Amino acid sequence: MKKGSFKGLLCREFYLIKPSIPEMLIGTLSMTVLSVLVVLSFRFGNLALIEELKFEDFAEGIKLFPVLGAAMFSLSAADATVRDISPVWERFRKTTPVSAMRLALAKYAAITIVIAASVFLSFGTLLMMCAVVGTPVTAGDIALTLAVIAFCVLYVVSGQLLITYFRHRDKGMLATMVVLMGMLVMIFTLTDSFSKEGRNTEEVNAFVLEVKNALVDVAPIMVLVIIVLICGGCYATAMLYKRREK
Template sequence: MKKGSFTGLLYREFYLGKSSYITGILLFAGSALLGWLSLLSLKYGNFGSLFGKDLSGGVIKNKEASEIIRAMILLFMRYIPALMSCTIGAGVFMDVACKDVMNKWNRFEHSTPVTPLRFAAVKTISMLITTAISFILAVFYIFTIDIGLGESFTYAEISIISIFLLFLVVLGVLSQIFILLLKDRDKGMLCTTAIVMAPIFIISFINAENEHESGKEVSFQETIKDFTEKTLEYCPLIFIAIAVIFAVLFVSMYLIYKRREK
């Protein structure tokens, strides 16, 4: 086997996902540009005039309303572009898996001397590289926003980025597994969506029930504060979970690509 087979397969992964990479990067760049423009507007333009320096001297006179609206603007300004950067990996590898199924790549791969171990390693490493790039882009963007706001980059922001990464890594890994197993894009994505969204709906329902029973209305700021505290508490576990998901990807790809001995 040629030494270049591994790098060739790795190049293949990135080449097939080229259009998705371009789309993802453009989405991130566009949302980041909007975020930076919003930052300028908040400091020097129309957004700033809404609140005033003390959140009560601008167009919006109600201080509580000013705080809520400003918090929402800051939230979207900070984290939507970060979320867009994290979607790059999930979108790329869904696309590659779909192309493999459409082109019947599995028929060819079993006729090559490349081992299932190498196929699995290529899939895992390519997604790991893309995830790392997504993480770096998200950190860089939020860091620039913090500089513009005169704030420090915090561990809380790392923890929130890690939540985005976990969700999208799970989405990317499961979509690859189900698309390749079922050999159908639509069925694979349906299974992936059901598995990913079910826990979210269950947790949302439980929280809504608890809020209803307590009779206490939770404010937007309290919701964000509680979410941030939870992510801070579980951040190390989130990164461990991401590592476990990559291990699942490796094992799954190995089993899927393993050739049957006759």
């Protein structure tokens, strides 16, 4: 039996992702421009006139801000999941000769491409921001960028799985938020990050540096986590696609 082209299935996924791409790119660009303007203002503009504000106290935060935006580009894959969920498509899909695994592979191939684009954008933005701020790219910067990307991947994969599991956009998104919030609370509790009292804006740099130092050691694990999330998500999606209606 001749199978349909994988390209056709992959294209379908991109048609679902496509409407989110412009808004994600605009978001990334806006955050980058805003950060560059803040740096310029600290150097030559109004912020330089305020004696209490020292650029060095905010440099790490300013550098991180657009990188967050670039990493969030991968969330366009989560938007596609929201668009994809429809009882009529679910039913129709089961009348076609495409296997659940092939459909899941196409979906995760598209997700992987979006994540790769997001990684490229994030590190590109990081390099640019380091040049603008005037600091070298450190292992901590790379680790923090990786951590943000890993978190976005976790959001995309858990959102995709939970929406598919519940066959309902709102229930799926709610469950995703609960899972992610739970994980964040757990991470912050385990790492004792809330124990220092009296954090204020002047400590932004110190806090970011503290986080970066902590992340450097676990950076290789995060790459592994991203790979496991994508592979596990693909397999679990295929299993969910195999379910039949009651």
